[in-house]
Amino acid sequence: MILGGIDIVTLIATLMAASTPVLLAATGELVAEKSGVLNLGVEGMMIIGAVAGFAAAVGTGSPVLGFLGGALAGALLATLFAVLTQVFLSNQTATGLALTMFGLGLSALFGKGFEGVRPPATGKVPFGPLSEIPGLGRILFSHDWVVYLSLALVVAVWAFLRFTRAGLILRAVGENAEAAHALGYRVVAVRLMALAFGGALAGMGGAYLSLVRVPQWTEGMTAGAGWIALAIVVFASWRAGRVLIGAYLFGGITALQLQLQAAGYAIPVHLLSMAPYVLTIVVLVVLSAIHRRGVQAAPAALGRSFHAST
Amino acid sequence: MIRLVKRPVPSKAWSWATPLIAVLATMIAGGILFAALGKNPVEAIRVIFWDPLFGPNAGYFRGQLLVKAAPLILIASGLAVGFRAGIWNIGAEGQYIIGAICGAALALAVYPTESAWLFPAMVILGALGGFLWGLIPALLKVIFGTNEILVSLMLVYVAQNLLAYMAFGPLKNPEGYGFPGSRNLQQYASAHNPELIMGTGAHWGVVAALIAVIGAYILMHRHIAGFRIRVAGEAPRAARFAGVVPARLVVFCLGLSGALAGLAGLFEVSGPSGQITDSFNAGYGFTAIIVAFLGRLHPIGILLAGLLMALTYIGGDMAQLMLSLPSAAIQVFQGMLLFFLLGFDLLTNYRVRIGRARA
Numbered sequence: 112m113i114l115g116g117i118d119i120v121t122l123i124a125t126l127m128a129a130s131t132p133v134l135l136a137a138t139g140e141l142v143a144e145k146s147g148v149l150n151l152g153v154e155g156m157m158i159i160g161a162v163a164g165f166a167a168a169v170g171t172g173s174p175v176l177g178f179l180g181g182a183l184a185g186a187l188l189a190t191l192f193a194v195l196t197q198v199f200l201s202n203q204t205a206t207g208l209a210l211t212m213f214g215l216g217l218s219a220l221f222g223k224g225f226e227g228v229r230p231p232a233t234g235k236v237p238f239g240p241l242s243e244i245p246g247l248g249r250i251l252f253s254h255d256w257v258v259y260l261s262l263a264l265v266v267a268v269w270a271f272l273r274f275t276r277a278g279l280i281l282r283a284v285g286e287n288a289e290a291a292h293a294l295g296y297r298v299v300a301v302r303l304m305a306l307a308f309g310g311a312l313a314g315m316g317g318a319y320l321s322l323v324r325v326p327q328w329t330e331g332m333t334a335g336a337g338w339i340a341l342a343i344v345v346f347a348s349w350r351a352g353r354v355l356i357g358a359y360l361f362g363g364i365t366a367l368q369l370q371l372q373a374a375g376y377a378i379p380v381h382l383l384s385m386a387p388y389v390l391t392i393v394v395l396v397v398l399s400a401i402h403r404r405g406v407q408a409a410p411a412a413l414g415r416s417f418h419a420s421t
Numbered sequence: 422m423i424r425l426v427k428r429p430v431p432s433k434a435w436s437w438a439t440p441l442i443a444v445l446a447t448m449i450a451g452g453i454l455f456a457a458l459g460k461n462p463v464e465a466i467r468v469i470f471w472d473p474l475f476g477p478n479a480g481y482f483r484g485q486l487l488v489k490a491a492p493l494i495l496i497a498s499g500l501a502v503g504f505r506a507g508i509w510n511i512g513a514e515g516q517y518i519i520g521a522i523c524g525a526a527l528a529l530a531v532y533p534t535e536s537a538w539l540f541p542a543m544v545i546l547g548a549l550g551g552f553l554w555g556l557i558p559a560l561l562k563v564i565f566g567t568n569e570i571l572v573s574l575m576l577v578y579v580a581q582n583l584l585a586y587m588a589f590g591p592l593k594n595p596e597g598y599g600f601p602g603s604r605n606l607q608q609y610a611s612a613h614n615p616e617l618i619m620g621t622g623a624h625w626g627v628v629a630a631l632i633a634v635i636g637a638y639i640l641m642h643r644h645i646a647g648f649r650i651r652v653a654g655e656a657p658r659a660a661r662f663a664g665v666v667p668a669r670l671v672v673f674c675l676g677l678s679g680a681l682a683g684l685a686g687l688f689e690v691s692g693p694s695g696q697i698t699d700s701f702n703a704g705y706g707f708t709a710i711i712v713a714f715l716g717r718l719h720p721i722g723i724l725l726a727g728l729l730m731a732l733t734y735i736g737g738d739m740a741q742l743m744l745s746l747p748s749a750a751i752q753v754f755q756g757m758l759l760f761f762l763l764g765f766d767l768l769t770n771y772r773v774r775i776g777r778a779r780a
Contacts, residue, residue, distance in 0.1 A: 199766075202766075206763050208710055208759075209711075209760050212710075212759065216752025216753035216756050219747075219749030219752060338574050339575075341571060345568060379589075379590060381585040382586055385578070385579050385582040389575075391571075391575050392572050396565050399565045399567040400567075
């Protein structure tokens with residue numbers, strides 16, 4: 112089906128791949144924010160994941176190890192943030208910004224030797240005849256395993272937060288750290304784990320950019336994807352299902368503007384490239400306008416330091 | 422057993438000592454990083470921090486110091502006012518770009534008319550451009566309650582794309598043989614922001630930075646408005662009882678920091694950089710955030726922190742030239758500095774006690 116020079120099936124299929132990096136990062140950040148910590152360093156963790164994942168995949172020849180490496184690097188950086196904000200009680204906003212700047216610098220430093228190198232290809236999941244179904248096959252059964260993993264993770268996080276005891280404790284820590292502490296839960300430990308998980312997913316999202324989406328390493332290649340992931344969590348009102356909608360909406364715009372460029376519309380490339388960022392602002396505005404009159408959706412303790420003595 | 426006891430009042434002494442400790446710690450950690458890269462750490466630190474000031478070619482580099490410090494100080498002075506009030510403008514990079522585009526566009530539109538009014542008009546347009554770009558997140562926050570951190574940051578990417586569009590499109594030099602980038606304003610006398618005193622690097626942006634530091638000092642420490650800003654940041658509820666209107670504060674802080682960032686961009690494009698290119702912005706808007714924190718959000722502190730950060734830029738360039746240290750190493754260095762600062766800040770707000778808690 113072709114509409115205005117754009118193949119709709121291709122668009123939807125690309126959309127899913129284009130969304131995966133921000134979907135992974137936003138799902139991770141959702142868990143971190145649910146525990147009451149605002150980590151603005153997603154961009155930094157993503158780009159570190161991108162370079163570490165790339166290095167691991169090129170070094171070992173295995174994309175799977177690449178994604179693991181990306182996740183590990185993201186988690187390490189998140190742990191640094193966690194120690195600073197939870198143990199050294201530093202300001203979360205400032206520390207998050209520092210994490211992003213540090214990550215961007217460190218990735219540029221380590222990435223020097225990897226420019227122009229091609230990573231090993233991440234294979235598509237073989238669905239056999241299923242992928243032959245016209246239209247639907249292209250959309251649902253033509254992706255690599257990370258796309259499906261990201262979807263599974265959204266479901267897992269949703270179920271974890273909603274149905275498990277550990278998820279309940281995590282939410283309690285995020286809503287009222289003092290009360291959770293008084294009940295005997297270890298606030299700092301819970302937050303350390305939530306942050307590390309968020310970092311791992313951000314790192315994996317970054318690795319998806321450098322290993323599949325682009326696929327090569329270039330300096331500053333995340334280009335704000337981490338910040339968009341943060342915006343998606345706000346958009347989603349801190350709910351896992353809506354994170355998926357937000358990420359796919361954003362991925363849709365990215366895929367659409369790339370296809371418009373390819374279809375040869377007479378709109379300058381640079382103006383088209385603005386679209387995802389402008390759209391993110393528009394969506395944030397609409398959402399905040401709605402929330403103004405409704406209930407407060409953010410975890411109550413979000414962004415506040417916790418110290419047991421106070 | 423190490424315990425933390427919250428201080429009733431943040432320690433003044435530690436608040437000024439932590440930046441120094443953080444700089445020292447960064448030098449040590451940076452030295453380890455340089456050693457890991459196979460460079461002599463002592464030599465690298467000397468090239469970055471000592472040679473630009475007192476080395477053999479120091480005369481040239483000292484001039485560069487003011488050129489790099491001016492935009493950082495100008496931007497950070499504005500950001501610090503907002504940070505004090507708990508208003509996070511992290512899109513200064515975008516406001517810097519828009520200021521440069523607005524001012525340069527005027528000059529390029531009237532080229533080659535010579536007039537004494539041109540440069541002042543460019544300065545006003547530059548400030549106005551940054552102000553309006555900063556006003557976007559401010560108004561969205563005031564009217565809809567939208568998060569200013571995310572909006573101001575998204576606008577950086579919008580501004581960057583706009584800059585590229587301008588450099589390749591409307592502002593491209595018609596006599597540039599098809600190369601992207603605008604005419605060079607350094608060769609256009611009325612629009613040029615020249616070195617005021619030969620060899621010092623001091624251009625109008627340096628003058629503006631000094632005025633900004635003095636202005637910020639008067640505003641924050643000698644004026645009731647500064648008191649209100651600080652109260653709003655530390656105790657929002659109390660501020661409301663004291664008659665502070667949050668909406669007005671948001672517009673003021675984002676508008677002011679936007680205007681100062683726009684000015685910095687204008688002075689850069691008409692002076693040291695000279696032309697609009699797609700890579701004209703050098704990340705000053707982000708580094709200024711580090712400068713603001715390193716300077717303790719205090720105008721005098723920002724002045725010193727801006728000079729120090731400018732030194733790392735110049736020293737970094739030198740180390741790249743002489744020791745082939747990658748340019749990204751300096752970025753890592755600056756990031757580490759902010760980490761250490763934020764970590765050591767613990768000592769300002771808490772006492773460290775060794776021994777068991779007494780009931």
